[in-house]
Amino acid sequence: MLNKDLLQMDTDNVYAEVTEKVNVFRRKNPEVKVISLGIGDVSLPIVGPIIEAMHKAVDDLSDMDTFKGYGGYYGYDFLREAILKNEYQKYGFSIDEIYVSDGTKTDSTSILELFDKDSTILLANPTYPIYRDGAAALNRKVEYTNLDENFVMQVPNKKYDIIYICSPNNPVGNAYTKKDLEKWVNYAIRNGSVIIFDNVYQGFVRSREVADSIYEIEKAKNCVIELRSFSKVASFTGLRCSYYVIPNQIYQDINVVWKRRTMNRFNGASYIAQRAAEAVYLPKTQKLLKKNIDYYLENARILKEGFKKAGYEVFGGKDAPFMWVKSKDQKTSWQMFDYFLKELNIVVIPGIIFGTEGDNYIRISALGQIENSIECIERMLKDEKEG
Ligand code: PLP
Numbered sequence: 001m002l003n004k005d006l007l008q009m010d011t012d013n014v015y016a017e018v019t020e021k022v023n024v025f026r027r028k029n030p031e032v033k034v035i036s037l038g039i040g041d042v043s044l045p046i047v048g049p050i051i052e053a054m055h056k057a058v059d060d061l062s063d064m065d066t067f068k069g070y071g072g073y074y075g076y077d078f079l080r081e082a083i084l085k086n087e088y089q090k091y092g093f094s095i096d097e098i099y100v101s102d103g104t105k106t107d108s109t110s111i112l113e114l115f116d117k118d119s120t121i122l123l124a125n126p127t128y129p130i131y132r133d134g135a136a137a138l139n140r141k142v143e144y145t146n147l148d149e150n151f152v153m154q155v156p157n158k159k160y161d162i163i164y165i166c167s168p169n170n171p172v173g174n175a176y177t178k179k180d181l182e183k184w185v186n187y188a189i190r191n192g193s194v195i196i197f198d199n200v201y202q203g204f205v206r207s208r209e210v211a212d213s214i215y216e217i218e219k220a221k222n223c224v225i226e227l228r229s230f231s232k233v234a235s236f237t238g239l240r241c242s243y244y245v246i247p248n249q250i251y252q253d254i255n256v257v258w259k260r261r262t263m264n265r266f267n268g269a270s271y272i273a274q275r276a277a278e279a280v281y282l283p284k285t286q287k288l289l290k291k292n293i294d295y296y297l298e299n300a301r302i303l304k305e306g307f308k309k310a311g312y313e314v315f316g317g318k319d320a321p322f323m324w325v326k327s328k329d330q331k332t333s334w335q336m337f338d339y340f341l342k343e344l345n346i347v348v349i350p351g352i353i354f355g356t357e358g359d360n361y362i363r364i365s366a367l368g369q370i371e372n373s374i375e376c377i378e379r380m381l382k383d384e385k386e387g
Pocket residue numbers: 040102103104105106108128166170198200228229230231237241242
């Protein structure tokens with residue numbers, strides 16, 4: 001009776017292997033300071049104005065007059081309006097097209113329920129593994145395409161119904177330019193495809209040639225669902241709140257259908273998290289969040305420079321918190337992982353987790369603390385010197 005589709009997921013196994021190897025090493029070497037450059041989680045805490053908003057929301061729940069029980073299935077209007085006003089009004093959207101949820105991990109594959117089971121799905125190789133395993137759990141078949149020399153997916157000759165684009169990208173740490181996105185939007189319009197655009201790292205974008213939202217691209221409203229999250233830009237990874245936009249133009253009644261689905265499958269994100277998310281848009285919060293992200297980007301710059309000094313080719317880390325580091329000597333990503341753990345006591349993520357094309361790479365993350373990055377670089381350079 002067990003759902004066999006669930007057995008198709010393998011990400012957990014691979015991450016579990018990383019954790020297990022690190023735990024075994026720690027048990028054998030309790031005196032060693034192991035530093036993780038593998039973490040995908042943020043390390044800076046939630047900023048003051050958001051904390052204040054949460055305290056107030058807790059008080060609301062304690063008072064008969066302001067108590068909130070089940071809330072809007074698609075999010076409270078106060079938050080949807082704040083999202084609309086600050087992010088999407090400029091592209092001509094209405095509140096009707098905005099949904100609040102409890103995380104893009106869930107949203108990125110639950111959105112597949114909107115599409116026919118036989119829809120063809122295209123993913124990048126390497127990819128954020130949740131798209132792959134989430135699709136497998138829903139018994140959806142996926143195909144892959146490799147990245148070009150700039151680590152961008154090129155439009156295929158063949159038609160796919162659904163295309164996942166993650167930009168800024170996890171794992172390779174680059175961002176698609178507006179020109180790259182124009183090609184994809186044109187492809188989708190030509191083929192009647194829908195792009196699922198995962199923009200959870202949007203706050204890290206600093207380059208002018210990279211769009212804040214894919215809806216900056218003409219006609220994207222006809223073919224793109226954009227996903228965003230407060231996780232990485234406002235340290236909501238534990239608090240949980242996300243949002244996405246389904247443009248009315250994609251199909252007639254698309255939002256009528258999706259609202260019905262959502263009403264039956266989801267009881268809404270927490271009131272406290274939604275009040276916290278509303279406070280993200282306060283000007284004083286925005287200033288503090290920019291400072292936090294500048295800190296991570298500075299960490300990325302330091303890491304990138306350090307790895308280059310140690311002789312590695314490093315990609316990404318400019319408009320995103322991740323870097324993609326190529327093996328110097330044809331090592332597989334697990335061999336690189338073992339070398340970093342055993343010789344340098346540094347945890348990295350083997351690229352193979354993200355797809356077969358990741359097997360000569362590791363992913364490192366700038367979401368940790370700068371002093372740890374500096375220590376990692378010192379260890380690498382010392383090891384280089386000593387041969
Ligand atoms: N999408 C990508 C590309 C991610 O890297 C992550 C988290 O690492 C998520 C989505 C998950 O976001 P959330 O915390 O909103 O579930």
